Amino acid sequence: MLHETNDVPPAHLETVLTGLTQVEKDWLRDQGAAPDDDAEALAALAAVAGIARRAIRQLDDGQTLDGRTPGDQAYDLRMVCRYLQDLTTGHEAQAGLDAYEAWAAWKLTAGEWASFKDLADRLRRLLLTKDATAPRAAAPKAAGKKSNADILAEELTKRLGRPAPKGREARVKAVLVLGGRAYTGANSGGGLLHVTYDLIRPRVTRMEDWSATGCAEAYALDQWVYQNGFATADAAYEALCGTRATFKDGRIAAMDARTVHGSTGRFWVKRMPCENCQQWLKALGITADRTLNFS
Ligand SMILES: [Zn+2]
Numbered sequence: 494m495l496h497e498t499n500d501v502p503p504a505h506l507e508t509v510l511t512g513l514t515q516v517e518k519d520w521l522r523d524q525g526a527a528p529d530d531d532a533e534a535l536a537a538l539a540a541v542a543g544i545a546r547r548a549i550r551q552l553d554d555g556q557t558l559d560g561r562t563p564g565d566q567a568y569d570l571r572m573v574c575r576y577l578q579d580l581t582t583g584h585e586a587q588a589g590l591d592a593y594e595a596w597a598a599w600k601l602t603a604g605e606w607a608s609f610k611d612l613a614d615r616l617r618r619l620l621l622t623k624d625a626t627a628p629r630a631a632a633p634k635a636a637g638k639k640s641n642a643d644i645l646a647e648e649l650t651k652r653l654g655r656p657a658p659k660g661r662e663a664r665v666k667a668v669l670v671l672g673g674r675a676y677t678g679a680n681s682g683g684g685l686l687h688v689t690y691d692l693i694r695p696r697v698t699r700m701e702d703w704s705a706t707g708c709a710e711a712y713a714l715d716q717w718v719y720q721n722g723f724a725t726a727d728a729a730y731e732a733l734c735g736t737r738a739t740f741k742d743g744r745i746a747a748m749d750a751r752t753v754h755g756s757t758g759r760f761w762v763k764r765m766p767c768e769n770c771q772q773w774l775k776a777l778g779i780t781a782d783r784t785l786n787f788s
Pocket residue numbers: 707708709710766767768769770771
């Protein structure tokens with residue numbers, strides 16, 4: 494059995510906790526609750542995978558989370574993610590409650606699960622401590638009701654009108670909100686994951702006139718694909734638009750660095766996605782934000 498160690502820097506756990514969505518935090522608070530239907534069951538499994546992936550990012554940076562070697566711990570968590578992926582979107586995919594039951598049986602004997610559980614318990618203790626000392630006004634229930642649109646509006650408020658990098662080089666950023674979490678992309682021109690490219694390509698009619706690697710929106714989607722570990726474009730599409738979709742009603746907005754009249758330097762100004770992006774965004778059920786520019 495894994496045992497308590499006192500040498501784990503709380504700041505590392507704290508970083509993981511801060512990066513979790515409300516749904517994931519709710520799962521930590523109330524791990525024993527049995528789901529009522531397929532959708533709830535899938536949401537619970539998605540929350541587990543989300544927590545594991547968030548922790549993996551910290552571990553990959555070499556940060557200790559539970560007193561074990563980060564590499565070993567990350568390996569175990571990746572196994573948990575892979576199993577959950579097989580169960581929910583992979584070849585072994587089952588309806589929500591069936592998948593939940595299969596998972597419940599699996600975790601009784603899987604060593605990787607013991608490793609995840611130890612981490613989840615640590616996170617839970619830290620979360621409950623924070624809940625107990627948090628001001629009443631910031632009750633987690635209210636925060637849990639935030640829609641993707643609300644979260645995007647918050648992200649835009651933080652970014653629009655703020656100073657952007659100087660110079661003449663075109664700089665574009667996009668913020669995509671899916672499943673209560675924001676993913677950002679920039680027009681970096683680097684390579685997209687094959688999964689992301691395969692997800693976009695068949696949904697754009699004028700692909701030959703357009704390079705997806707110039708669009709920040711494509712990179713924001715790439716981050717979503719990467720951070721949620723989708724192995725195929727079909728699995729990612731299923732998660733967005735399928736009958737058991739867990740990432741519905743996504744929202745996106747893009748902004749570019751512009752010189753604003755009467756001021757020196759450049760600032761982030763909102764703009765609509767290009768025509769090509771609008772095609773694939775629409776096909777994937779992601780809505781481009783049309784609220785007024787804040788600049
Ligand atoms: Zn575009």
